Amino acid sequence: MHVNTKDGGPAGSCIEVAVPLPLHQTFTYKVPEPLLDAVRPGMRVRIPFGRRRLDGYVLGPCEACNDREIKAVLDLPDPNPVFPEEMVPFFKWVADYYLHPVGEVITCALPPTLTGCDAAVFSITESGQEALASGSQAPEIQRFLECLQNGPATRNTLKGRLKDAFQEAILQHLQNHRWILKTRVLSNPYGGAKYERYAAPAGCNKNGLPLSRKKQDILDALHDLGDTPVRTLNRTFPGAARLLSSLEKQGMIRLFTRPVYRDPFGEPVAPDTPPILTGDQNKAAHTVLSALGRGYHAFLLAGVTGSGKTEVYLHLAAHCLQRGKSALVLVPEIALISQMEKRFRARFGDRVAILHSGLSKGERHDQWIRILKGEVRLVIGARSAVFAPLTHIGVLVVDEEHDPAYKQEKDLRYQARDLAVLRARLGDTVALLGSATPSIQSHYNVRTRKFIGLELPSRIEARPLPEVTVVDLKETEHRRGARRFLTDTLVGAMRETLEKGEQTLLFLNRRGFAGFPVCARCGKPVTCRHCDISMTYHKADHVHACHYCGDSRPADTPCRLCGSERIKNLGLGTEKLEAAIKALFPKASVARMDRDTTRKKGAILNLLKGLKTGAVQILVGTQIVAKGHDYPHITLVGIICADLSLSFPDFRASERTFQILAQVSGRAGRGDRPGRVILQTFNPNHFSITSARDQNFKSFYDQEIRFRKSLHYPPYTHMVALKVSGRNREAVRKWAQALGVAFREAEKGIRTPEATEVLGPIEAPLSKIAGRFRWQILLKSRRIGTLNRRISELFLKGDCLKPPRDIHVAIDVDPYDLM
DNA sequence: AGCACGCCGACT
DNA sequence: GTCGGCGTGCTC
Numbered sequence: 001m002h003v004n005t006k007d008g009g010p011a012g013s014c015i016e017v018a019v020p021l022p023l024h025q026t027f028t029y030k031v032p033e034p035l036l037d038a039v040r041p042g043m044r045v046r047i048p049f050g051r052r053r054l055d056g057y058v059l060g061p062c063e064a065c066n067d068r069e070i071k072a073v074l075d076l077p078d079p080n081p082v083f084p085e086e087m088v089p090f091f092k093w094v095a096d097y098y099l100h101p102v103g104e105v106i107t108c109a110l111p112p113t114l115t116g117c118d119a120a121v122f123s124i125t126e127s128g129q130e131a132l133a134s135g136s137q138a139p140e141i142q143r144f145l146e147c148l149q150n151g152p153a154t155r156n157t158l159k160g161r162l163k164d165a166f167q168e169a170i171l172q173h174l175q176n177h178r179w180i181l182k183t184r185v186l187s188n189p190y191g192g193a194k195y196e197r198y199a200a201p202a203g204c205n206k207n208g209l210p211l212s213r214k215k216q217d218i219l220d221a222l223h224d225l226g227d228t229p230v231r232t233l234n235r236t237f238p239g240a241a242r243l244l245s246s247l248e249k250q251g252m253i254r255l256f257t258r259p260v261y262r263d264p265f266g267e268p269v270a271p272d273t274p275p276i277l278t279g280d281q282n283k284a285a286h287t288v289l290s291a292l293g294r295g296y297h298a299f300l301l302a303g304v305t306g307s308g309k310t311e312v313y314l315h316l317a318a319h320c321l322q323r324g325k326s327a328l329v330l331v332p333e334i335a336l337i338s339q340m341e342k343r344f345r346a347r348f349g350d351r352v353a354i355l356h357s358g359l360s361k362g363e364r365h366d367q368w369i370r371i372l373k374g375e376v377r378l379v380i381g382a383r384s385a386v387f388a389p390l391t392h393i394g395v396l397v398v399d400e401e402h403d404p405a406y407k408q409e410k411d412l413r414y415q416a417r418d419l420a421v422l423r424a425r426l427g428d429t430v431a432l433l434g435s436a437t438p439s440i441q442s443h444y445n446v447r448t449r450k451f452i453g454l455e456l457p458s459r460i461e462a463r464p465l466p467e468v469t470v471v472d473l474k475e476t477e478h479r480r481g482a483r484r485f486l487t488d489t490l491v492g493a494m495r496e497t498l499e500k501g502e503q504t505l506l507f508l509n510r511r512g513f514a515g516f517p518v519c520a521r522c523g524k525p526v527t528c529r530h531c532d533i534s535m536t537y538h539k540a541d542h543v544h545a546c547h548y549c550g551d552s553r554p555a556d557t558p559c560r561l562c563g564s565e566r567i568k569n570l571g572l573g574t575e576k577l578e579a580a581i582k583a584l585f586p587k588a589s590v591a592r593m594d595r596d597t598t599r600k601k602g603a604i605l606n607l608l609k610g611l612k613t614g615a616v617q618i619l620v621g622t623q624i625v626a627k628g629h630d631y632p633h634i635t636l637v638g639i640i641c642a643d644l645s646l647s648f649p650d651f652r653a654s655e656r657t658f659q660i661l662a663q664v665s666g667r668a669g670r671g672d673r674p675g676r677v678i679l680q681t682f683n684p685n686h687f688s689i690t691s692a693r694d695q696n697f698k699s700f701y702d703q704e705i706r707f708r709k710s711l712h713y714p715p716y717t718h719m720v721a722l723k724v725s726g727r728n729r730e731a732v733r734k735w736a737q738a739l740g741v742a743f744r745e746a747e748k749g750i751r752t753p754e755a756t757e758v759l760g761p762i763e764a765p766l767s768k769i770a771g772r773f774r775w776q777i778l779l780k781s782r783r784i785g786t787l788n789r790r791i792s793e794l795f796l797k798g799d800c801l802k803p804p805r806d807i808h809v810a811i812d813v814d815p816y817d818l819m
Numbered sequence: 820a821g822c823a824c825g826c827c828g829a830c831t
Numbered sequence: 832g833t834c835g836g837c838g839t840g841c842t843c
Binding site: 014016017019021023025026027028029030047048049050051052065068069070071173802804805 | 839842
């Protein structure tokens with residue numbers, strides 16, 4: 001690497017290295033002479049770090065500082081960079097903006113196969129075996145030793161095996177007693193690339209012996225096919241493996257290994273030809289194309305469901321490829337990737353890579369390498385794909401840009417949609433956000449000229465939008481249980497739909513059997529032991545389950561307060577609704593789609609198949625049904641209770657409600673038949689419900705934006721949430737309050753419009769999740785820069801506030817989840 | 820994060 | 832007296 005100093009002086013030999021640790025600074029290393037030519041930004045370097053060795057990432061050259069000793073790089077583990085140099089500024093920007101260590105940002109971007117940090121491995125010693133055999137130790141110590149009996153394990157493996165029984169102190173204790181031994185490994189255990197054995201014809205028969213029938217068949221096949229994986233041959237010729245080695249000895253064939261890419265794709269897709277774009281599609285595509293190659297531009301494409309946004313994306317991607325550029329398409333969740341992937345593979349064949357967390361480690365590794373090497377220039381993926389190692393990006397597409405799934409809620413808490421726009425800006429290129437129900441934020445950006453607005457106003461083939469009927473749920477106040485929500489209007493419409501041989505979709509945004517089970521004697525809700533949250537009854541397993549931590553216990557567990565075994569279920573979930581519908585329409589076939597029924601791979605596809613063939617007449621589902629899937633035969637959509645998301649203590653509650661209602665309504669009548677929507681609500685006059693009824697985004701936006709402005713919410717301000725959590729309730733409260741005092745103190749006397757407003761600390765609405773107590777502080781400011789600086793000054797830099805070990809403070813910049 | 824150093828109480 | 836508990840600080 002030519003590491004020139006900034007003033008163009010002589011080449012130096014120092015590099016800036018990010019380490020994969022929670023440290024908010026980078027480190028300087030010398031590069032020894034023999035490695036100097038090979039080192040480039042984006043490479044991993046093996047470095048000494050304190051007493052440890054680990055693999056860091058080269059960010060670029062830097063000047064040596066004289067005030068401390070600089071250590072030298074030990075080795076270069078790979079011949080090539082693991083991410084492109086042009087991503088360095090992107091990573092640095094992300095780290096600064098989200099107040100997250102750069103090294104961890106990079107770790108979170110790379111496939112886990114490339115993020116080898118040094119890991120401690122624990123193994124049992126002989127005296128440990130003796131201690132275990134004697135059985136004289138405390139039970140928790142015995143359990144630790146048992147876990148190590150079948151071989152060494154890392155700290156994480158142990159945590160996985162021991163769950164709550166894992167204690168750092170015990171681990172230490174075992175080491176002190178020399179019962180276990182700690183060693184370190186640097187190489188990552190996943191291997192990365194996959195190799196496969198291949199056979200190829202070689203042509204000569206060394207000893208001239210005649211070949212058996214089977215050998216001849218194999219040979220013929222090889223001559224036809226050329227290089228063939230041994231695995232494939234084994235499938236067509238059972239027992240081929242043996243014959244192959246014999247054939248190799250005879251010199252008839254050559255056996256060798258070759259790196260192969262693991263195939264993450266589903267079934268093959270028949271190629272299609274690009275259709276002629278409609279007038280609107282053409283106009284939108286043309287506007288974006290004319291900006292391509294002319295620097296940074298961001299577009300918001302508002303197109304109602306079924307208006308053909310995907311075709312615009314395909315068109316743009318084709319143009320990018322033609323111009324030697326690449327393209328990135330983000331889709332909110334894995335379930336929707338397969339649809340997008342199919343459309344792209346039909347058009348572009350195997351010139352498409354996919355990236356999402358559902359891939360195996362090996363598959364992710366292979367996709368990453370294919371993209372990194374430039375072998376594929378089209379990438380489709382979920383939010384993490386915003387870090388795809390593409391170079392020369394032409395366009396970054398974010399489909400369904402309003403979807404909250406773009407926000408990552410742990411580790412690095414980023415918004416993939418925002419990062420896609422940022423990558424476009426840093427790469428001087430084009431971002432295209434698409435949605436039928438754009439986010440307030442993006443629409444505001446159009447109003448303020450940060451984005452360029454585009455529209456696809458009509459549905460393809462001019463299908464009419466569905467007719468929406470609002471039903472006031474106060475009408476059925478006198479009824480109980482599920483019947484409360486099965487109003488005469490809805491049931492009548494369902495009956496008509498069934499008689500016409502058409503399909504109904506019922507939407508209820510809550511899983512399980514009942515909203516919340518309560519004790520029939522003392523009235524106490526059944527709550528989760530770890531989360532301070534109402535549990536939900538699941539009839540199929542006869543358990544009460546917590547939807548936050550996943551814990552469950554038998555539904556006949558007595559009330560924790562009074563010990564009564566009589567628990568009654570209030571409210572309604574999809575499971576109970578399904579049962580009620582089955583009772584009401586015993587002859588109809590009813591199916592349910594929610595996280596409980598779609599957990600298994602392929603379950604969604606099966607359900608969709610059932611809808612397509614008409615085997616399912618009524619589909620009951622949670623918000624999963626609102627997302628982009630195409631249901632051609634559904635003509636009636638029933639929204640059981642539109643208000644569920646409205647009562648959330650969150651400034652985006654109205655926005656989410658409007659979006660989900662508009663999206664679900666859009667599911668009606670996509671075929672050649674007109675659709676109908678029955679929208680049931682307790683708040684028929686709430687603006688997010690009336691706007692959804694009229695499919696009127698403008699009216700919704702106008703009212704919502706006024707609310708945001710008057711209460712200083714985004715997009716008029718930036719927010720950062722500090723989320724304090726820990727196992728000790730008092731310690732968490734104390735620390736949250738200390739933080740609050742510190743921030744208020746720092747704000748004293750500052751009276752500019754850029755001042756930071758400190759809200760809280762408050763106990764989080766969900767005050768306990770998975771055994772951890774939670775408090776939070778909200779910071780608001782007109783300028784995100786001021787906000788970031790304040791936080792980093794107050795408790796990221798050197799000598800400031802350091803939370804105690806057992807308390808965790810997560811910094812959530814632009815938070816979505818305020819529960 | 821992980822590893823040192825350093826300072827206190829209960830054991831041979 | 833020292834072994835081992837964990838609080839604090841540093842890693843180019």
